[in-house]
Amino acid sequence: MKIAFAKPALPTEGALVVSVLADGVLSPTAAAIDAQTGGLIARAIAASRFEGKKDQTLLLLTPHGLEVSRLLLVGLGKPDEIDALTAEAFGGAVVAQLQAAGDTLVTVAVDNVSGASVFAADLAAHIGYGAKLRSYRFDKYRTTEKKDEKPSVKKVVITLDDHSDAKREYALLQSVAEGVFLTRDLASEPANVIFPASLAAQASALTEHGLEVEVLGEKQMRKLGMGALLGVGQGSECESQMVVLRWNGAEDKSAAPIAFVGKGVTFDSGGISIKPAAGMEDMKWDMGGAAVVIGLMKALALRKARVNVVGVVGLVENMPSGTAQRPGDVVTSMSGQTIEVINTDAEGRLVLADALWYTQGQFKPKIMVDLATLTGAIIISLGDAYAGLFSNDDDLANQLLAAGKGVGEQVWRMPLGEPYDKQIKSDIADMKNTGGREGGSITAAMFLKRFVNDVKWAHLDIAGVTWAKKDGPVTPKGATAFGVRLLDRLVAENYEQK
């Protein structure tokens, strides 16, 4: 679906979208159309429950007096509450309503809203962004889907006076959207398609956008002593990989980078501590953290972010087999610390342990943020409304909280602390890889913390937010790419040269 911006002009085909403010106050374009059609919009509002509240819509078919096939009214709510997220939800609502309605062209008329803190150009750009994000569809394996079940909309034209400003702003957002789409694709792909080597190949393809990509195989990782990561992959036929993606967009190419680290378990059967059959198919997206890092790196490269960034993803497949890791095995991590593997299904932290250690030692980053679909406990803790945020640094944590609010990918800070660390003491090794049911996400974070030195670090447990069971405002059901927009904002607000 293409998003375009143009001068205001009433369309002669397709669907037309106009906005209505709280209490049924018509936007200028809506008022003009109302006048032109002899009060059509006012009558429709009076006859319905539509009041112009945020997220409300009212669809009028073949509106009398207009050449378009559909007129969609979308509520913007109260002017002083309108922000970028309102606009994105607006764009999302347009796509949700019209995507499969039959029209190929949608025109969205955007007006300046007096009393709003955002200008028409921002509104328009974010409406386009919301529409783009909501239009995502993973349908490459649907071979028998009928044409009338497929989306019909090919183009969304957003009309306003400042259309060139909006276009410029949208270009940046579109880069992020492309990163989001890559992440969603990678997370949606089944595990027979996305396995460590094929995921590494997908990451390597990003060199076309100016990223430097390096792939480490098992031999190199063994040399580096990554016993924790390698232990997880040893039951699989697929060779484990570690991929390093670098984007050097700062003026000083040698300035310390910021680092993002992702858990990439391309399929997590649980290993010998095998999971129950019900729901195991979800484990194809246990590489959600790695997918976010890869999508984020693409977004930053596309929008030529003025910052040095390194992305590191540890890619393994966790399978039961004759060569698989056993519960009770002791592995030696790259840090030299030994780990007793109590449960082979607590494997994400083993992968991250080596990935984090490698990243901080190799790249001396300013900050290090990891993302992982790490624990079931975080789902019971926070549901799907927030990702869990764990950090050893209040400033970084606050930056992430603010970025999350700004883009609508909310995080909730969770505690770290010495008492929780006691739960992962092992009888025979330096630590064990599970701390029991109580505070399960916190003990996982404490495990990771043992592999983090003095660097400012944050860990995002995204197990509850990576896959949506129902449609959200700008996220269709399925892979959400939660984290790409959040971290892009984190970089833009705090770490990029202005």
Next chain:
Amino acid sequence: MLKVDFAAAAAGAQALAVGVRPGGVLGAAAQAVNTDGILTRALATLKGFKGEDEETLSVFTADGLRVLVGLGDGDEDDDEDEPEALRLRRIGGSLFIDLADSGIDHLTVALDLPAELAAELAYGMRLRAWRPAARYQSKPDPDEAWTLTAATIVTDDPTAAAAHYARLDAVAEGAALARDLVVAPANELTPPAFVERVKMLESLGVAVEVLDAGRACLTLLQAVGQGSQHPPCLVVLRWTGGKPGAAPLAFVGKGITFDTGGLSIKDDEDMDEMKGDMAGAAAVVGTLHALASRKARVNAVGVLAIAENMPSGRSLRPGDVLRSYAGLTVEVVDTDAEGRLVLADALAYTAATLAPRVMIDLATLTGAVEETLGRHRAGLFCADDTLADALFAAGEAEDEALWRLPLTDRYDEALKSLAADLRNCSWDDDAPDALHAARFLQHFVPEGLPWAHLDIAGTSEQEEDGPLAAEGPKGFGVRLLDRLVADAFEE
């Protein structure tokens, strides 16, 4: 029970504890009894003793028993934020338990402490010196009997220390009462027996009112208790230490004397600790006891929702719809999510009839909070930042730590019912039930009333011995609320 007094000198003590810092640095009192360098020699011989917090070493000398007490140096990386008072409580608690069954009955403690910290040390000893009433054992093992029953703490201003300790002792008494109530088996502490126990607060000047749940239109409370042979009730405790007529602070406690789960019966493993499902109410009773004993200058009410949740021929059934005290209808999809039902009525009743300025409830409410925060922090749900910050600070100061969790309408979908205004929980096993429960309760609290909900399911009891309590009930909430009152609300 430990009797504590304070003195200016350690003269003639048979059993004497003295302080040592890391590196074998003896405190002043230790040097005074280092006759012929005996303590120095003992330290040189026993290299395992580092002088860290909570370490003790007993040395027998011609003058009597000398106990070297590690004092640490106060700036270890791990605990750099720990207040000194908390550190001394821990040291006191560990010292008590190390010597509790040693055969000595009186210990003099000379750690060269100023008055307030001497009192804090004694407080730690006093808190650790609680254990369940002897009547629960018919043949106590004499080897496990505690001989240590009295301690004299040496400090330069014994009068000031005693005054500070008197206040702490009142709180320790309240915490001990809360522990007594939690540890009492459910065949002893039935709803009527709980009410009888609570009436003893009348002797401290606390007014006790008992309301029949049915007659008071507390339909949810009545329904949860209807399966039991013991009728449920709401108890209102009033302490009027502040200006007459001033709006009180309200503490509301979940008091399920035993929770079988009802018809949605628990499996045996989950049922094991359910005599403690009244720990929220116990903490409220303990807090009121503490406030009254120390004559706190504040008006406070304690509200206890007391019921026993049993399966029987007249139990509440899954699917039943009830009209709550507040008027909202509730579909009970799981009779084991009963705590939020009794609290809903108790909160609505408290807000409507007692006109509190602030309302705080405590409840062993969800297993989910244990999975979320483990046993080291209780869940804090509060829409009022000022109250939340005050509670968080009190928790840090008293080592009854809290962590704020989201209270938001983003979970409302999960509480929608086809049959009523609300259902009492979601069906999904993976649901964030602690958050759902908190949001459920919020529907019964009038907007504008500062309210906090503390989910103490993970923190009310501990599975191993700690410095201030043995394995078992901690009396969690008493110290926290007492501190909150003292720091934020007392005249």
